[in-house]
Amino acid sequence: MSWLASFWVVLAKELREGLRDRKALITALFFPALGPILVVVMLFLVSDSTRQADEKGVEIPVAGRQNAPNLVAHLEQGARVVDAPADPVEAVRRGDVPVVIVIPPDFGEKLRAGQPAPVRLILDESRHQARPAASTAERLLGSWSHQVAAQRLIVRGVHPAVIEPLAVEREDVSTPASRAAMLLATIPFFLVMAMFTGGMPIAIDVTAGERERQSLEPLFAAPVPRSSLVLAKIAASAAFGAATLAETLVGFGLVPLAVPATRIGFSVQLDPGLLFTTFLLCLPTTVAAAALMVVFAARARSFRAAQTSLSLLMLVPSLPGMALAFQSARPPASLYAVPFLGQQLIVNELVRGMPLVPSQALLATGASLVAALVVCAFAIRTFERGQPLFDG
Amino acid sequence: MIRLDGVSKSFGDVRALGGISFEVPDGQITGLLGPNGAGKTTALRIVYGVLRPDAGQASVDGIDLATDRLQAQRRLGVFPHAQGLYTRLTAREHILYFGQIHGLSGEPLRRRADELIAALGMEDIADRRTEGFSQGQRVKVALARALVHDPRNVVLDEPTNGLDVAATRQVRTLLLQLRAQGRCILFSSHVMQEVSALCDRVVVIARGTVAAEGTPDDLRRQTGKESLEDAFVAAIGSEEGLA
Numbered sequence: 001m002s003w004l005a006s007f008w009v010v011l012a013k014e015l016r017e018g019l020r021d022r023k024a025l026i027t028a029l030f031f032p033a034l035g036p037i038l039v040v041v042m043l044f045l046v047s048d049s050t051r052q053a054d055e056k057g058v059e060i061p062v063a064g065r066q067n068a069p070n071l072v073a074h075l076e077q078g079a080r081v082v083d084a085p086a087d088p089v090e091a092v093r094r095g096d097v098p099v100v101i102v103i104p105p106d107f108g109e110k111l112r113a114g115q116p117a118p119v120r121l122i123l124d125e126s127r128h129q130a131r132p133a134a135s136t137a138e139r140l141l142g143s144w145s146h147q148v149a150a151q152r153l154i155v156r157g158v159h160p161a162v163i164e165p166l167a168v169e170r171e172d173v174s175t176p177a178s179r180a181a182m183l184l185a186t187i188p189f190f191l192v193m194a195m196f197t198g199g200m201p202i203a204i205d206v207t208a209g210e211r212e213r214q215s216l217e218p219l220f221a222a223p224v225p226r227s228s229l230v231l232a233k234i235a236a237s238a239a240f241g242a243a244t245l246a247e248t249l250v251g252f253g254l255v256p257l258a259v260p261a262t263r264i265g266f267s268v269q270l271d272p273g274l275l276f277t278t279f280l281l282c283l284p285t286t287v288a289a290a291a292l293m294v295v296f297a298a299r300a301r302s303f304r305a306a307q308t309s310l311s312l313l314m315l316v317p318s319l320p321g322m323a324l325a326f327q328s329a330r331p332p333a334s335l336y337a338v339p340f341l342g343q344q345l346i347v348n349e350l351v352r353g354m355p356l357v358p359s360q361a362l363l364a365t366g367a368s369l370v371a372a373l374v375v376c377a378f379a380i381r382t383f384e385r386g387q388p389l390f391d392g
Numbered sequence: 393m394i395r396l397d398g399v400s401k402s403f404g405d406v407r408a409l410g411g412i413s414f415e416v417p418d419g420q421i422t423g424l425l426g427p428n429g430a431g432k433t434t435a436l437r438i439v440y441g442v443l444r445p446d447a448g449q450a451s452v453d454g455i456d457l458a459t460d461r462l463q464a465q466r467r468l469g470v471f472p473h474a475q476g477l478y479t480r481l482t483a484r485e486h487i488l489y490f491g492q493i494h495g496l497s498g499e500p501l502r503r504r505a506d507e508l509i510a511a512l513g514m515e516d517i518a519d520r521r522t523e524g525f526s527q528g529q530r531v532k533v534a535l536a537r538a539l540v541h542d543p544r545n546v547v548l549d550e551p552t553n554g555l556d557v558a559a560t561r562q563v564r565t566l567l568l569q570l571r572a573q574g575r576c577i578l579f580s581s582h583v584m585q586e587v588s589a590l591c592d593r594v595v596v597i598a599r600g601t602v603a604a605e606g607t608p609d610d611l612r613r614q615t616g617k618e619s620l621e622d623a624f625v626a627a628i629g630s631e632e633g634l635a
Contacts, residue, residue, distance in 0.1 A: 218537065
């Protein structure tokens with residue numbers, strides 16, 4: 001029986017068992033949905049709040065609009081003025097409306113007398129969604145007040161510039177697109193999570209699980225080269241990881257269908273070709289992830305200990321990429337040679353519509369292949385020692 | 393034929409085997425008898441190649457386990473100390489898996505599995521997943537997978553441990569059948585009745601060394617004791633750990 005033949009026999013058996021493992025299947029089937037769903041939900045939230053920030057869309061409820069027709073006319077230039085609810089304070093507190101302007105009956109009288117005319121602005125600073133409407137209302141009230149003051153100065157022969165020591169120009173460069181693009185930066189994080197999470201139940205089952213069930217000793221007593229045994233186990237785990245990765249990518253591929261470009265103001269660049277490139281780019285790291293998990297799980301004292309250590313292990317390669325993705329500066333080239341991180345950086349650039357840089361892709365792939373080989377060699381050594389593996 | 397030649401093995405500071413040598417001839421049942429902790433399992437693990445001795449040599453049909461482990465293991469049917477099953481595979485799938493590992497496939501493998509299932513009387517459990525099997529059912533599966541490749545040499549570590557009377561008798565019958573087929577059988581036990589009922593030869597080990605060796609009659613003569621039980625106690629030097 002050749003090395004390759006025993007590799008296939010063991011791999012086929014591990015896959016068969018894995019496919020009958022409800023926990024492994026549920027993980028492999030449902031985890032991939034998590035990332036895309038989260039991104040879709042966030043995209044909707046982002047696009048909603050940016051649309052509200054678009055001032056034409058802002059609704060400002062005003063109570064007592066008949067008391068100040070001029071002011072209301074000014075407000076209408078920057079927002080849609082609607083009637084305020086019966087109990088404005090309660091309505092704002094409950095979040096029914098973002099803000100309410102209350103114009104009291106003595107407004108016109110005070111204004112004509114040259115006294116400060118009272119206006120109540122009811123808002124809730126703790127509500128994030130209410131902020132665009134509130135700031136719009138404040139700005140419009142301020143500009144009207146300023147306009148009236150300027151007219152009064154002119155009437156008295158004073159140049160309005162006197163009360164304008166500062167000329168502030170406000171320029172918001174954030175666009176709906178740039179804000180949404182930040183969400184796409186979470187994609188590499190979810191991909192790394194997918195390759196680990198998908199293969200994890202298998203990696204634990206074929207090592208710590210086998211030891212707990214005491215089924216490893218019969219296998220060690222059978223004529224199977226240890227290297228083919230451990231590589232078959234890694235391959236089974238990697239197969240589940242790769243399947244989960246592929247599903248996650250397909251899920252992200254469906255994101256643009258769920259969120260139309262017109263709604264978020266830009267198109268998400270996730271066509272099938274890009275997804276396939278990403279999949280190939282991540283395959284070596286998927287193998288490295290599986291090998292790492294098999295080594296850690298084989299050395300864990302128990303099934304539970306293996307679960308704990310693998311959950312922590314998974315965070316190590318996924319978090320730095322997450323952090324770097326939010327940093328807009330271009331990362332130094334050497335970082336592309338860090339397994340997992342390099343892939344995340346490249347994927348992050350791809351989803352932002354940047355082209356694939358072949359030298360970076362080669363560097364990242366080569367580094368990950370080397371890492372996968374080293375960890376596999378380490379796994380083989382662990383299994384060749386043997387005895388600690390079945391004497392739990 | 394199985395041979396151990398001056399085999400010693402230590403785990404850290406604990407010396408499990410201190411240079412033991414014995415031979416297990418074909419066509420006979422050889423019992424490895426000793427109290428718990430005497431080194432029986434360690435000796436057998438070295439024979440079936442999951443442990444490497446610190447010194448000395450173990451061989452199967454003249455093949456050295458240190459130099460050609462896989463070839464030696466091919467000639468062995470092993471019922472190891474730990475015989476856990478895969479809970480998500482059926483009994484038959486266990487037999488087929490180990491058959492494939494030994495290079496069998498297709499129709500001959502399927503026929504062989506049917507044979508073993510019939511021989512061990514496990515038709516009713518053959519296509520059930522092994523989750524929740526009784527100890528007796530588990531032992532049958534482990535025996536079937538040990539014998540799937542029709543090995544010349546059979547090594548069993550306490551095969552009747554935890555079995556009821558009926559199942560124990562079944563295992564004994566099987567061992568006698570294997571002997572009748574001319575195979576070399578080595579099994580360990582700490583139960584004296586079992587050893588005296590089955591064995592052509594006995595190797596008594598205590599504290600990692602061979603305390604006595606020979607046929608049950610030889611042992612009685614060597615120790616000058618009437619009953620086999622007294623002979624064992626005399627050979628081991630204490631009554632500790634025997635049943």
